[in-house]
Amino acid sequence: MKFKSLACTGISFFSLLQPIVSLSATKQPNILFFMVDDMGWQDTSVPFADEKTLFNNLYETPNMERLARMGVKFTNAYAASVSSPSRCSLMTGANVLQHKVSNWTLHYDTPTDGNNEYFDFEWNWNGICPSNAVVQNYSHMFYAKMLPQILKENGYQTYIVGKAHFASRTTTAADPLTCGFDVNIGGHAAGAMGSYSGCRGYGADREDAEIWQVPMPNIDYYCKENIFLTEALTMEAKKLVNRALESDRPFFMYLSHYAVHAPFEKDMRFYDKYIKKGMCDREAQYASLIEGMDKSLGDMMDLFEEKGIAESTIIIFMSDNGGYSSSYREPNRNAPLRSGKGSLYEGGIREPMLIYWPGVTQPNSVNRSNVIIEDFFPTLLDMAQIENYSVPQRVDGVSMVKLLRSGAVEKNRALYFHYPNDWGERADDAGCPSSAIIKGDWKLLFDYETRCTELYNLANDISEKHDLSENPLYDKIKENLSKDLSNRLRETKANMPVYKVSGIPCGYPDE
Secondary structure: OOOOOHHHHOOOHHHHHOOHHHHHHHHOOEEEEEEEOOOOOOOOOOOOOOOOOHHHHHOOOHHHHHHHHHOEEEEEEEOOOOHHHHHHHHHHOOOHHHHOOOOOOOOOOOOOOOOOOOEEOOOOOOEEEEOOOOOOOOOOOEEEOOHHHHHHHOOOEEEEEEOOOOEOOOOHHHOHHHHOOOEEEOOOOOOOOOOOOHHHOOOOOOOOHHHHOOOOOOHHHHHHOOOOHHHHHHHHHHHHHHHHOOOOOOEEEEEEOOOOOOOOOOOOOOHHHHHHOOOOHHHHHHHHHHHHHHHHHHHHHHHHHHOOOHHHEEEEEEEOOOOOOOOOOOOOOOOOOOOOOOOOOHHHHEEEEEEEOOOOOOOOEEEOOOEEHHHHHHHHHHHOOOOOOOOOOOOOOOOOHHHHHHOOOOOOOEEEEEEOOOOOOOEOOEOOOEEEEEEOOEEEEEEOOOOEEEEEEOOOOOOOOOOOOOOHHHHHHHHHHHHHHHHHHHHOOOOOOEEOOOOOEOOOOOO
């Protein structure tokens, strides 16, 4: 372990006069990574578009607004189109092309794809496996050293509160404690909860409770009081912060809410206000989940201020994929973005992202850099001043620290998206096997079923309504992007859909 010198950290002589806890946190900051599940780019009162939209005026997220005023808002932040691929990228720094956990995971050795007319699918359906585990008995799994393992080895107390969804049931990483977390509250193999309701035991009343019930400590108390799951997880997270402060070591907390994932239920603290706004029952349920999540964010920020660690704690807000577009919600709920979860159109992969780094990020600032979820792996290690570490995987993510320090904008790098699967919840243009590349303002998307290529200029057409792929003026751009994407697929030996008739993998976009 090697830390930067005092001069490199920017600590002045006067900061040495601060309390010991503040000094310790300045050397290695506390980190709260606040992850939301299935939250769309528009599911907030914070405008991530250039102007406020209808949905920004419908939802109420005052604490996201508060965080945006404190730090930097990234308007072009991306993740995978479904949960497990994003979470595996976050924990390993590997793009989905490398880790090949390209769809959501659940049961051991059991793919979750829908029954596709044309293709069978090969991918790492058992998820990821941490580097301190024996892997020779597992197939279809990605072996990696995970983020919390490195943080723990370098002085951090590491906590996960909420959803994990890193690996299939009965495999090693189904238990987050094997992944470098000191404490696990609520994380297991499932990607959703049986219920948000305490009186239902967060899914204990289901026949399949073994799979879907959220594992919680103090569950009898939460059930007796019928405390909503989002609130229960927040209460447990606050206890862990208080516990962490008894030590002189910094903490990394991955507060990974099950909200706002289906099945939707009413958070009665907020439900009625959205009914009064004219929303239907299902949409009011969803809006109440959003505001309950936002209250959790505010509660954590309040606690940091109360404990005097607000200026030594980094807060990161992110979603793992886009919001539902139609199967659980009314259509066009991600507008102006097209489609939603399960899709490589913008509604499925563009995410709300906020970062507050005390003394580094500029208040109320906006950054339009193209960034992607695996970037957090090197970024968090840079923030924690951890320079010397080795991992068996290639780190595809790029640290955002220079962007955060300077406010510079980086849009020229290529971002790669790969969903060679069938979601199983297909609706409209969501859930079909496809790949995409974004570079600068340009986006190319390739559909493996139709073998059609689409080309969009996101600066002029964020809604992806105007396909420019057949316009000869853009032939060179289309050719270059198609070649770049295909070469990356070849280089990484990416898993491709396999034709049922022939057993041959599908061809690359440039073929």
